Amino acid sequence: MIIVTGGAGFIGSNFILDWLAQSAEPVLNLDRLTYAGNLENLAAVERDPRYRFERIDICERDAVLALIRQARPRAIVHFAAESHVDRSIMGPGEFVRTNIEGSFALLEATRAYWGECTPAEREAFRFLHVSTDEVYGSLGPNDAAFSETTAYQPNSPYSASKAASDHLVRAYHHTYGLPTLTTNCSNNYGPFQFPEKLIPLMIANALAGKPLPVYGDGLNVRDWLYVGDHCTAIRRVLQAGRCGETYNIGGDNEMPNIEVVRTVCALLDEMRPDPQGPRERLVTYVRDRPGHDRRYAIDARKIAGELGWRPAETFTTGLRQTVRWYLDHQGWVDRVQSGQYKDWIAANYSAR
């Protein structure tokens, strides 16, 4: 069996659903259920005997170790994190706690368990750390894309905390021989993404006839990857990646934010026309994100060459599926938008 941390979040829940659809192997999901964790994402598997959930904070090393000892996994896939850059700017403490201290506690628990395994189990075991391209910092318009050897230059409290966790994972491999793998992925989009991130926020606001807040000049560039392709890449790295290595994952799909927003508007206009007119009228430029990274781009030749992974979706096919999903799951959106969500929207957008 495998353990997944943060499996009630956006990518983790997509990963668990994909995993159980592709393999017979059981999954134990360890998640604290912060504002971003939602068990509704996993409703389709909640009665599946191969799936089990434990609510736990990864910072609680002893309790995590007890669960790992009981489950005896052959791999741990570590998604749990605070993941939103704007929240890290308003309150970096939670990011240091979960992303650094939590990853440290998880690594310590994993090292203790791994040390107790038989030689064959130790050999087969993997700790896969899911990280981000943001650790590499920001690119100029003509700079080469981030490769696995690009120097780390994190610019936000979020990316700094992820960089710190990447370094800890590296150190646990080099110092203790823990069989680790690290993936650094670009911007994901797809079903179950919390509507604080660009694409689901724009879909939700556009459907509600609310302003579409574009930071700065709207020309910051991100490389977008459909979440299902990220999950396939993680499965492939887990299966065949070399221990101690890092793998960049990207969609080879760089796009300025304003173009992403316009594409979302055009898809919504086509699938659910607005009697008031094209949604692009709702675009509103607002004050920029402090320290806003200008451009991310991923050189994914290593994972393509070594492991034969390539994305299956283009931005056109992936975004169409995503918009369709949000149109078909308005109830999900309404439920996550109740409660704490409103406080975040007021805190982040009222002063922009």
Ligand code: NAD
């Ligand atoms: P998310 O915010 O949607 O989900 C995070 C999950 O972690 C939630 O279920 C939350 O409850 C859980 N969690 C938070 N703190 C915890 C703690 N202390 N103990 C246990 N569980 C805790 O995040 P996401 O977008 O799904 O990202 C998942 C991972 O992938 C993160 O590590 C993130 O850095 C990385 N990543 C994300 C993207 C992206 O575009 N979203 C891209 C590359 C890498």
Ligand code: DAU
């Ligand atoms: O690159 C990978 C990273 O992508 C992940 O590690 C992070 O967890 C994930 O949140 C994402 O970070 P970004 O900051 O790039 O994503 P976000 O969706 O917050 O913003 C995407 C771009 O859109 C960014 O340039 C900021 C801009 N933006 C965002 C919001 C929420 C806006 O213009 N308006 C907005 O309201």
